[in-house]
């Protein structure tokens with residue numbers, strides 16, 4: 001009799017342990033990181049990107065943070081660093097009232113430094129730095 005209770009208790013213990021593991025699995029992302037860890041890694045990554053870009057551009061770290069936030073907003077629902085021509089043109093159209101197709105295409109090509117058809121975050125910042133704060137107008 002006491003043996004049976006003992007077994008039940010053991011079973012419950014195993015079950016709890018199993019559920020405990022399950023909830024850990026649910027919270028953990030790739031490489032066993034929790035969502036909080038991933039958030040921290042992404043923030044650190046972005047801070048580093050901001051600092052690197054601030055050295056290369058006319059922008060301050062705060063300005064870059066704001067421009068990266070705008071980038072994320074414009075790229076909602078797509079992969080990181082994959083702003084396509086359509087989204088970019090929409091941005092120029094809305095922000096600067098640009099409608100000239102040839103001009104829009106040339107600006108896109110100027111921004112797309114590695115010519116892969118997408119504007120990554122650093123291309124976005126570098127391009128805007130020239131576009132908004134460049135001392136010498138780029139030839140288009």
Ligand SMILES: [Ca+2]
Pocket residue numbers: 112113114115116117118119120123
């Ligand atoms: Ca690119």
